[in-house]
Structure formats: C-alpha cells, structure tokens
Amino acid sequence: MLLVVLLSAAVALFASLEERIVEVGKTLERNGINEVRYAVWGTGDPNSVLRVLGIVEAARRINDIWSKNKINVKITIRETRYELDFTQMYQEFLSKQPLGTAGDFLVNSYVYIASLAEEGYLLDLTPYLSRHKDFLEGFFPTLVEVAKYKGKIYGLPQDTEARPFYIRKDIAAKVGLNLEGLDQKVLKGEFTWLDVYSWSKKTVEMKASEWGLIHRRGTAHPDLMQFILAFGGRLDDPVDGKLVFDKEAIYKWLTIEWVFAREKLLPSDMMAWDWAKQVHPAIVDGKTLFDIGGTWYWTEWQTKDYYTDPKTGQMRGLKPEEVEQWFYYTLFPAGEPGKKPVTLSQPFMWMVSSKAGAQNPKYSALKSTYDELAFLIVAKASDPDINAMHSIMSAKLPITKASAALLANKSWLDKLYNLEVDLDAGVKEKIANIVKATVNPINATFLSNVSYMLEYTNFQPAHPMYPKLTAIFAEVVDQVLRGQMDPAKAVDYAISKINADLDLKAAVKIIKDIPKDWRFPAR
Numbered sequence: 001m002l003l004v005v006l007l008s009a010a011v012a013l014f015a016s017l018e019e020r021i022v023e024v025g026k027t028l029e030r031n032g033i034n035e036v037r038y039a040v041w042g043t044g045d046p047n048s049v050l051r052v053l054g055i056v057e058a059a060r061r062i063n064d065i066w067s068k069n070k071i072n073v074k075i076t077i078r079e080t081r082y083e084l085d086f087t088q089m090y091q092e093f094l095s096k097q098p099l100g101t102a103g104d105f106l107v108n109s110y111v112y113i114a115s116l117a118e119e120g121y122l123l124d125l126t127p128y129l130s131r132h133k134d135f136l137e138g139f140f141p142t143l144v145e146v147a148k149y150k151g152k153i154y155g156l157p158q159d160t161e162a163r164p165f166y167i168r169k170d171i172a173a174k175v176g177l178n179l180e181g182l183d184q185k186v187l188k189g190e191f192t193w194l195d196v197y198s199w200s201k202k203t204v205e206m207k208a209s210e211w212g213l214i215h216r217r218g219t220a221h222p223d224l225m226q227f228i229l230a231f232g233g234r235l236d237d238p239v240d241g242k243l244v245f246d247k248e249a250i251y252k253w254l255t256i257e258w259v260f261a262r263e264k265l266l267p268s269d270m271m272a273w274d275w276a277k278q279v280h281p282a283i284v285d286g287k288t289l290f291d292i293g294g295t296w297y298w299t300e301w302q303t304k305d306y307y308t309d310p311k312t313g314q315m316r317g318l319k320p321e322e323v324e325q326w327f328y329y330t331l332f333p334a335g336e337p338g339k340k341p342v343t344l345s346q347p348f349m350w351m352v353s354s355k356a357g358a359q360n361p362k363y364s365a366l367k368s369t370y371d372e373l374a375f376l377i378v379a380k381a382s383d384p385d386i387n388a389m390h391s392i393m394s395a396k397l398p399i400t401k402a403s404a405a406l407l408a409n410k411s412w413l414d415k416l417y418n419l420e421v422d423l424d425a426g427v428k429e430k431i432a433n434i435v436k437a438t439v440n441p442i443n444a445t446f447l448s449n450v451s452y453m454l455e456y457t458n459f460q461p462a463h464p465m466y467p468k469l470t471a472i473f474a475e476v477v478d479q480v481l482r483g484q485m486d487p488a489k490a491v492d493y494a495i496s497k498i499n500a501d502l503d504l505k506a507a508v509k510i511i512k513d514i515p516k517d518w519r520f521p522a523r
Helices: 002-013 017-030 050-068 086-099 110-118 126-131 141-145 169-175 182-187 193-205 223-230 247-262 275-284 297-303 320-326 363-380 384-394 401-407 410-417 425-438 441-456 466-481 487-500 502-507
Strands: 035-043 074-083 105-109 156-159 165-168 211-214 243-246 288-292 327-330 343-345 348-352 457-459 508-511
Touching: 017 050, 017 363, 035 050, 035 086, 035 363, 050 074, 050 105, 050 156, 050 363, 050 384, 050 425, 074 086, 086 105, 086 110, 105 110, 105 363, 110 348, 110 466, 126 363, 156 384, 165 169, 169 193, 169 288, 169 320, 169 327, 182 327, 193 211, 193 247, 193 288, 211 275, 223 247, 223 288, 223 343, 223 466, 243 247, 243 466, 243 487, 247 466, 247 487, 275 288, 275 297, 297 320, 297 384, 297 425, 297 441, 320 327, 320 441, 343 441, 348 363, 384 401, 384 410, 384 425, 384 441, 401 441, 410 425, 410 441, 441 457, 466 487, 487 502, 487 508, 502 508
Parallel strands: 035 074, 035 105, 211 288, 243 508, 343 457
Antiparallel strands: 105 348, 156 348, 165 288, 165 327
16 A cells, blocks of 8 residues: 555656646646636747747647646636836836736746745745656756745746847948957957957047947846956855945946947947837947847847838848848957956746736635646746747747757748747737748857857846846946946945945945056056
C-alpha cells in the first residue's frame, strides 16, 4: 500500500504539463465549472503584441486539450489590454491588485518582480516549476535567475533583448567614419564615447545631419543606465543587496549629456520628445549619426510609419532592405579608454497575480486549482513556436534554445510568413500585418548577429526601490540637458532627493566622489 502511495506521489510530482492540464480540467468539471475567465495586461513596443495574444493562444491550446479529452470546460480571456508605457501599467497593477480589479496576468519588466512580490501581489511559481523541471531547464538560466526574488521564482521569461548602439551608414560615409571592423574596435574598447563625441561634432559641423546623437525620451532607465556601467560603475552591490549611487560614474554620464546638449549635438529637450512623432522619425529620416536604441527598433521601423519617403512625401515603414542598408550596430561603447563596452537587457516576464481567477465561481474553494491553471496558461504561452513568432516580429531575442532553433529554420519562417501556422483565428488576424512586414531572412540574420551581445549584457537591479531611483535619474538628466543644472549640481540634487526619502536612503549606498581633474572631452 505504501509503495502505491509513493508511486502516485511521484507521478503527480513529475507529471507532464499536458497531464496536469487534463487533471485541472477534470477538477473544474467535477466542481461544476464550465468556463474560466481571466484578463491579461501587457506592455511594450507596438510589435510585441504576442505578450498578450500569446495568453489568448495558450488558452486556445488548453481548450483543445480539454476538448480532445472530452472535458467540458473552456478558458475565456475576457480582457486583453496592451499599453506602451510599462511604468504606468506597473503603477496601475500596484494600485488595483489589492482591490481584485487588476489583470490576472501581467507581462512587464522583471525589475518589478521584487516590489510586487514583496507586497504579496504575485503568485509564487516555484512549487509548479519544481514539478516540471524539464520545462524549466528549457529556458536560458540567466533569465530564470532574474525572475527570482528571495530565492523564489515569480515569473516565466517572455523575452529578452540587447541595446545596440546604432550608426547611420550613409551619414558615416559622408563624414569619413570607416565602419569596417568598428564593432570589433568597440568590443576591444578602442572606440569610446570620446570618439562618439568627436564624430558627432564633425557630423553637425559638416551639416551631414541635424544631430550627432539621439537617445530615449521620458525615463533614464534602462537605456541611459548603460552610461554608468560604461564608466566602470555599478548599479547594485550583490554582497549587501543595496542599490549603488556611484558619484564618479554618474557625474561622467551627466557630463556627456551636458556637453552634447550645450554643443547642440543632442536635443536639449530630448526627454520631452514624442516617440512616434520625433524620436523614431529623426533616426529613420537620417537626422542623426548615432542612436542609443534597442534590438526591437529594427522591426518597429518596418511596421510603423516613421519614415517620410522623399519621393512621395508620405510616411511609411522602412523595408527590411533599407534597414539593413542604412544601419550599422555595435555594443554600447566604453565611456573612456581603459573601460569596457556594455549592453543591458531587460527581460520581460509572464507574471501571475496572487488573485488570478478571483472573478470566477467558487474561487475560495478552488483557489489552488485556479492558481495552477494560471501557471499552466503561462507555461503554454511559452511554447517554442509562440516565442519564436514573438521574437521575429518584435526583434527580441528568444528565451529558449528550441525557439532559437525555429528562427534558423527557413521552412518554418516561410510557413509563418504565409500564416500557415496553427494559431487562434483572432490572433492570426491581429498579427497578420506585423508578420508580413517583419518575417524576413534579413531580420532573422539581424537577431543572429546581435545574439553575441548577451555575452556582455548586464541586468538592472531587481530591487523594490530601483524604480524610485531611476525616476530621480530621469529628472536630473532632463535638468542637465536643458542647462538648468550642471553635472555637479545634478549629482548633489539627486543625493538630496535620495536622502529625503527614508526608505530609499536606507536602500542606496553612495560611493566614490566627483573627479576633480576629469574633463570631457579631454583637453
């Protein structure tokens, strides 16, 4: 008898995902539940819609499994909400989750896991993943690590990316910047921000483009945080777990912003620019030599009407051939000689609310079943083909080896281009235009070419106070660009803001000093 019990426990412990889907369905049916309703909230760039539609497709696949097993239950995704501003969506989830009115699934940056988990707003996925170790081992390990908080896993990796430093090939040719082998020079630290400055200055002086550099608007994180790393700084201390405010590296970063803006190489109102009306059009219309961007730009430029065609005067997306022809890419250059190039990745995660399914019948009695079903939905949304579709559409990097293999499969890419894939009809209709614009060998090659950058990547701290710190950085960058604070005053102001918030002050360690004999550019 004991042996039978132990064998039964072992079967439950190591059951496949599909076996658990069947058992959960049977449990719901036995309890008189014929429909389960969930809502998904997601955020990101315009091409990353599979962050929410992937949940819709996962629900369809589970419904098919139940139908095949004659289980009379179905999942309905009652709300698919997708926004561009991930900080705003995080804040809304934070405020509405306690009331039970937030999404059951949240697809957002891993940096929010710590604060949400600390509040008890996320479902701990560790118990489920311990039963499905083969599934968990399919993910790249570094991505699973950043899904953890206090040793527990609170999210499944949905994608990751790198942040290439883009260079316009046509403008580089006009000013005499030789791009042959430049990516290797950046890699070796032989092309630094001193070189970026000198070529930006030459470009503007020669009127080869309006600006030397364009970067993100609105917030400092994550793109601009690369400056801290490129000057040898760090964002946190793994020993004591505190955030780090490196005065030397931050001063050097702000000095670059100051110099570029004062010399009109970078817009002084950059932080207030509009993404769709100013930032991207400036890049694709050739109004800048350099851009601090992300891998997803590559396909976003193809699917959004940012480019003004000089022949027609009409705005349109770029063709894959045009993106390839006009844009060179490297790692983010070292801040100065002796430092190293960097990139920064911000993996997005499937997160499950600790109140997932609360809108459904008999929630209190069946909470553990609704919780497990929510996990199984995000697990199914991680199917290799769903992730590979998302990757090629959004120019994000795949999160499993299986999905990476599909991107290298021309036959599969051809089928995807022709939409000859097994997908929910509504999902297929919603992604059709993105697929036609992005599923191209040029884009697959780009993803392959930038994958090496993950070897040099860094991750932002998964710390509950990190969003507060980056909000201060956004404020001081804007002030410095506009000339309202010089870099030294901006550093002091940032420290005063940290000290004024007792929780933040306790979480941040201030190190080093503003260098007295450092100049940019070197005189």
